[in-house]
Amino acid sequence: MATFDLTKEYLNSIEEAISSENSAFLLSELDELFPADISSILYELEGAKAHQLFTLLDTEKGAEVLSNIESDDRKKFIKEQFTVEEIAKYVNLFDSDDAVDLLNEQPIEVREKVIALLEDREQARFILDLLHYPEDVAGGLMQKELVKVFTNQTVSECVEEIRLQAENVDKVYAVYVVDSEQKLKGIVSLKQIVLARKNTKIENILEDEIVFVDTTQSGDEVAQIMQKYDLEAIPVVNSLGRLLGVITIDDVIDFITEKAEEDIQVMAGITGEAEEDDSVWHLAKARIPWLVVGVFGSLLAASVIRQFEDTLARVSALAMFIPIMGSTGGNVGIQTSSLIVQSLAEKSGISIGLWERLSKVIRVALINGLVVGVVTGIYVYAIGEPELFWVVCTSLFAVVILASFMGTITPLILDKIGINPAMASGPFITTANDLIGIGTYFLIAYYLLSLN
Amino acid sequence: MATFDLTKEYLNSIEEAISSENSAFLLSELDELFPADISSILYELEGAKAHQLFTLLDTEKGAEVLSNIESDDRKKFIKEQFTVEEIAKYVNLFDSDDAVDLLNEQPIEVREKVIALLEDREQARFILDLLHYPEDVAGGLMQKELVKVFTNQTVSECVEEIRLQAENVDKVYAVYVVDSEQKLKGIVSLKQIVLARKNTKIENILEDEIVFVDTTQSGDEVAQIMQKYDLEAIPVVNSLGRLLGVITIDDVIDFITEKAEEDIQVMAGITGEAEEDDSVWHLAKARIPWLVVGVFGSLLAASVIRQFEDTLARVSALAMFIPIMGSTGGNVGIQTSSLIVQSLAEKSGISIGLWERLSKVIRVALINGLVVGVVTGIYVYAIGEPELFWVVCTSLFAVVILASFMGTITPLILDKIGINPAMASGPFITTANDLIGIGTYFLIAYYLLSLN
Numbered sequence: 001m002a003t004f005d006l007t008k009e010y011l012n013s014i015e016e017a018i019s020s021e022n023s024a025f026l027l028s029e030l031d032e033l034f035p036a037d038i039s040s041i042l043y044e045l046e047g048a049k050a051h052q053l054f055t056l057l058d059t060e061k062g063a064e065v066l067s068n069i070e071s072d073d074r075k076k077f078i079k080e081q082f083t084v085e086e087i088a089k090y091v092n093l094f095d096s097d098d099a100v101d102l103l104n105e106q107p108i109e110v111r112e113k114v115i116a117l118l119e120d121r122e123q124a125r126f127i128l129d130l131l132h133y134p135e136d137v138a139g140g141l142m143q144k145e146l147v148k149v150f151t152n153q154t155v156s157e158c159v160e161e162i163r164l165q166a167e168n169v170d171k172v173y174a175v176y177v178v179d180s181e182q183k184l185k186g187i188v189s190l191k192q193i194v195l196a197r198k199n200t201k202i203e204n205i206l207e208d209e210i211v212f213v214d215t216t217q218s219g220d221e222v223a224q225i226m227q228k229y230d231l232e233a234i235p236v237v238n239s240l241g242r243l244l245g246v247i248t249i250d251d252v253i254d255f256i257t258e259k260a261e262e263d264i265q266v267m268a269g270i271t272g273e274a275e276e277d278d279s280v281w282h283l284a285k286a287r288i289p290w291l292v293v294g295v296f297g298s299l300l301a302a303s304v305i306r307q308f309e310d311t312l313a314r315v316s317a318l319a320m321f322i323p324i325m326g327s328t329g330g331n332v333g334i335q336t337s338s339l340i341v342q343s344l345a346e347k348s349g350i351s352i353g354l355w356e357r358l359s360k361v362i363r364v365a366l367i368n369g370l371v372v373g374v375v376t377g378i379y380v381y382a383i384g385e386p387e388l389f390w391v392v393c394t395s396l397f398a399v400v401i402l403a404s405f406m407g408t409i410t411p412l413i414l415d416k417i418g419i420n421p422a423m424a425s426g427p428f429i430t431t432a433n434d435l436i437g438i439g440t441y442f443l444i445a446y447y448l449l450s451l452n
Numbered sequence: 453m454a455t456f457d458l459t460k461e462y463l464n465s466i467e468e469a470i471s472s473e474n475s476a477f478l479l480s481e482l483d484e485l486f487p488a489d490i491s492s493i494l495y496e497l498e499g500a501k502a503h504q505l506f507t508l509l510d511t512e513k514g515a516e517v518l519s520n521i522e523s524d525d526r527k528k529f530i531k532e533q534f535t536v537e538e539i540a541k542y543v544n545l546f547d548s549d550d551a552v553d554l555l556n557e558q559p560i561e562v563r564e565k566v567i568a569l570l571e572d573r574e575q576a577r578f579i580l581d582l583l584h585y586p587e588d589v590a591g592g593l594m595q596k597e598l599v600k601v602f603t604n605q606t607v608s609e610c611v612e613e614i615r616l617q618a619e620n621v622d623k624v625y626a627v628y629v630v631d632s633e634q635k636l637k638g639i640v641s642l643k644q645i646v647l648a649r650k651n652t653k654i655e656n657i658l659e660d661e662i663v664f665v666d667t668t669q670s671g672d673e674v675a676q677i678m679q680k681y682d683l684e685a686i687p688v689v690n691s692l693g694r695l696l697g698v699i700t701i702d703d704v705i706d707f708i709t710e711k712a713e714e715d716i717q718v719m720a721g722i723t724g725e726a727e728e729d730d731s732v733w734h735l736a737k738a739r740i741p742w743l744v745v746g747v748f749g750s751l752l753a754a755s756v757i758r759q760f761e762d763t764l765a766r767v768s769a770l771a772m773f774i775p776i777m778g779s780t781g782g783n784v785g786i787q788t789s790s791l792i793v794q795s796l797a798e799k800s801g802i803s804i805g806l807w808e809r810l811s812k813v814i815r816v817a818l819i820n821g822l823v824v825g826v827v828t829g830i831y832v833y834a835i836g837e838p839e840l841f842w843v844v845c846t847s848l849f850a851v852v853i854l855a856s857f858m859g860t861i862t863p864l865i866l867d868k869i870g871i872n873p874a875m876a877s878g879p880f881i882t883t884a885n886d887l888i889g890i891g892t893y894f895l896i897a898y899y900l901l902s903l904n
Binding site for chain 1 (some may be wrong): 462486487488542551582611614615623624625641642643645646647661663665679681682684701702705706708709712713715716717718720721722724727728729732733735736739740742743744747748749750751753754755757759765768769770771772773774775776778780782783784786787789790791792793794795804807809812815816819820823824827828835850877879883886890
């Protein structure tokens with residue numbers, strides 16, 4: 001089939017069939033659909049109905065569907081509709097990494113009961129192994145299922161091994177070759193196995209120049225490495241070089257897109273995870289923290305303006321240029337910091353020194369400050385406030401330089417102390433630069449205007 | 453090897469070896485490195501030196517290295533250092549999709565000469581086919597190289613076909629099955645081929661429930677489909693269902709990360725592509741357009757304030773709250789629009805109607821407006837300006853509601869008219885909401901204060 005688009009009409013027909021217990025219709029529909037599509041239908045259904053539909057699936061397809069549901073939704077669905085026995089039945093068939101993800105969503109007592117109930121004891125052992133690792137490092141992203149052979153085996157023994165593992169390992173990307181100490185020695189691609197003679201020794205066809213990662217490497221690093229070397233799967237070893245598992249590209253893509261979404265939310269000033277279809281209350285809560293920070297920043301700016309009440313009373317036209325100082329500072333700050341954040345994220349190539357960075361940023365700021373200053377200067381003349389010309393132009397120029405400086409050092413500092421530097425492109429920088437912009441403006445106005 | 457980190461010391465040793473023409477050292481180093489690592493070294497070297505190092509590679513590895521260099525750098529490198537004959541020598545060995553990417557970077561006369569010079573005439577035909585498609589649709593992302601068999605062939609014939617194609621098709625993800633009219637009938641995984649008996653007919657082991665895309669589907673759609681169904685490769689068909697090519701996951705990952713980077717740049721108000729290591733002039737140019745838009749917006753705000761000069765002269769404390777109206781409007785607008793943009797990008801599930809969207813956004817705005825209003829109200833009392841209490845609180849509340857409304861409809865409108873909706877989370881919304889915020893504030897101030 002091309003692709004499946006869930007329509008309201010289709011959803012209605014499914015809901016009706018569930019209500020009227022028309023299993024024949026539902027079974028034939030479920031048979032036609034891919035697991036990922038069934039997941040997206042369940043997501044739209046009310047809990048009890050979703051469960052009713054779900055139980056019509058055979059255990060294997062059910063497991064695939066369940067492993068496809070997004071974390072938050074699955075947590076709720078399982079909590080409301082599943083017994084521990086039922087969870088264990090499906091988790092038994094999961095890839096070990098997906099099993100750990102599901103179990104990590106559950107309360108600790110559920111987790112332990114499920115593991116105790118697993119029929120496949122190797123699966124239980126895999127899961128217990130994987131539960132040690134934090135979720136966002138290589139150890140937490142890997143699955144234990146893989147096809148492993150020894151250097152001295154032959155191609156036909158290798159085929160036998162694939163046959164034995166076939167049930168456990170859904171997609172075979174490659175065969176991993178280890179020595180008697182379980183140390184990773186190389187990879188043989190399935191293509192090579194298809195093409196090689198049956199009695200060829202594995203050691204004669206293995207590719208020994210391979211890329212692997214350590215269990216402790218970050219998810220970011222894993223993603224960058226897999227992307228750089230165009231890998232569909234990457235083996236994971238421990239500090240002794242022993243093969244422990246493999247990370248597959250689908251998990252890494254999910255990691256990359258979640259990271260990108262998170263960066264955008266951080267830039268937009270949204271805390272925690274939020275999606276449009278969360279509850280009104282959840283959405284409001286996700287937005288309040290940075291809104292309040294912004295309010296405090298602006299109230300500080302109000303206090304600054306209050307300090308210069310006399311200056312403002314003498315030259316009331318000064319008020320007109322309050323907005324341009326704040327917004328230019330904010331815009332320049334975000335532009336600068338987002339470029340720094342991007343270069344921090346790429347990490348490839350030789351890293352740039354702080355002074356080199358700053359000197360470049362300031363040169364860009366000189367050009368942009370000039371452009372912004374000239375446009376605004378023309379306006380100041382045009383509206384007939386020439387006495388403000390130097391105040392506005394100098395301030396604006398200073399604001400562009402200061403905001404560029406802030407936009408450079410903030411992400412670098414955040415990165416150094418282990419905070420996501422994308423935070424620096426969010427409301428924090430706007431608020432800070434608002435304040436700096438307005439302070440600079442009034443200080444310059446105070447001094448320049450008292451000269452006259 | 454674990455992974456390669458390019459250090460300044462290593463780079464110096466390479467540069468010295470190039471200057472002193474120490475080929476023995478360079479050849480042994482190049483032999484150890486992966487193509488992607490060689491690409492990152494070339495990137496740091498001055499053009500002529502890079503070319504000197506590059507020509508030490510054998511043609512095959514050279515082609516891999518060249519296909520790994522990023523578009524802009526490669527364009528410059530090739531223009532300065534390569535003859536058309538040299539380009540043709542390497543492009544001859546590229547995957548067809550990568551070949552088209554490289555040729556699309558070249559001036560049309562170079563492109564034509566290279567195609568005419570290609571030794572592999574099938575490659576030339578593939579390239580001419582692919583050049584028809586825009587870069588960002590399925591047709592522009594696919595490669596023509598794939599392993600294809602007919603339904604009535606056997607597994608051993610299939611293995612022969614893989615052997616024949618082995619040189620052309622670097623990574624074999626699966627074998628595609630077509631009928632006599634070249635219509636796609638199914639897929640056989642390499643795992644199945646490894647495990648099946650030699651004389652099994654392909655039609656008996658093919659998986660016929662498969663996901664494919666049409667040449668005209670957008671890169672976004674392809675990325676979403678491959679991610680949803682966890683695919684490493686997806687076949688591309690024409691409107692008659694004939695198999696034309698295949699899109700591999702590595703190209704889709706590059707597409708996803710470029711898209712995410714682009715969205716962040718659009719949000720940050722940077723036009724065109726920019727990276728920290730571009731020239732000062734390039735960086736300044738990429739930032740000027742939105743800075744100037746911001747300046748014009750702020751100057752419009754200045755004109756609005758000018759209209760209310762009398763009100764401001766009477767109650768000079770009004771100036772204090774200009775910043776909070778602008779920045780709160782901006783923050784709320786970005787928060788709202790980024791959630792809408794995110795939900796537009798996901799597209800899965802049933803789409804939400806405009807009224808449902810707006811009603812939810814407004815309910816969130818009521819809560820947030822209340823919080824922001826209360827915090828600010830307390831400040832207004834605390835500094836002893838109670839006559840401004842209603843003006844500031846009402847305005848702020850109105851600004852939150854209006855900014856939420858703008859943040860909802862702007863991305864929806866942009867999406868409808870075919871502009872990247874992420875634009876709505878950029879400086880445009882801040883500028884618009886600055887203006888709306890300040891206008892609302894002075895209008896409300898004017899009316900409420902004249903009542904007294």
